[in-house]
Amino acid sequence: MLGKDYENQDCAIARALEVVGERWTMLIVRDAFYGVRRFNDFQAHLDIPKAVLSDRLAGLVDEDILERVPDPQHTGRHLYELTRAGRDLWPVINALLAWGGRHRQTNSRLFRHATCGTRLDDAGHCPECDVTPAPEAIVTERRRGRGRKRRDPVSVALQEPHRLLEPLET
Numbered sequence: 001m002l003g004k005d006y007e008n009q010d011c012a013i014a015r016a017l018e019v020v021g022e023r024w025t026m027l028i029v030r031d032a033f034y035g036v037r038r039f040n041d042f043q044a045h046l047d048i049p050k051a052v053l054s055d056r057l058a059g060l061v062d063e064d065i066l067e068r069v070p071d072p073q074h075t076g077r078h079l080y081e082l083t084r085a086g087r088d089l090w091p092v093i094n095a096l097l098a099w100g101g102r103h104r105q106t107n108s109r110l111f112r113h114a115t116c117g118t119r120l121d122d123a124g125h126c127p128e129c130d131v132t133p134a135p136e137a138i139v140t141e142r143r144r145g146r147g148r149k150r151r152d153p154v155s156v157a158l159q160e161p162h163r164l165l166e167p168l169e170t
């Protein structure tokens with residue numbers, strides 16, 4: 001199996017990729033920003049094998065990107081919440097969304113500044129307020145005409161405008 005570290009690379013990008021460079025990891029982090037917190041919801045939205053999801057979630061907990069907390073609604077189960085280091089990945093997710101939208105496929109979601117409702121630019125900046133809002137102050141919504149294909153509970157919940165990091169009601 002191919003290792004996931006780059007031990008001979010003396011570079012911060014190598015250290016970051018050791019944390020988030022595996023397949024699926026960044027999509028799990030994206031979903032955590034969208035408010036997904038339960039194993040079953042990640043699984044339903046990402047369609048990945050449970051063993052892979054378990055492995056990636058455990059890795060993200062080990063790396064202090066996600067924190068496991070008891071699920072008050074389901075005894076014995078857990079919720080996964082972004083840590084401070086995890087929340088610091090928002091600009092990375094946003095930059096990948098912007099790059100993908102510009103060079104590969106129009107993004108299926110829009111992002112607005114919660115305070116004023118203005119669309120954020122590709123850098124995540126609000127031109128109206130001249131600030132770059134933290135994820136808590138960003139509202140995401142479905143781009144018109146996009147994203148209706150999937151019927152899993154997470155996709156359905158994400159049809160409505162929703163603040164990043166606010167727990168998703170599924």
Ligand SMILES: [Zn+2]
Pocket residue numbers: 113115116117118126127128129130
């Ligand atoms: Zn604004």
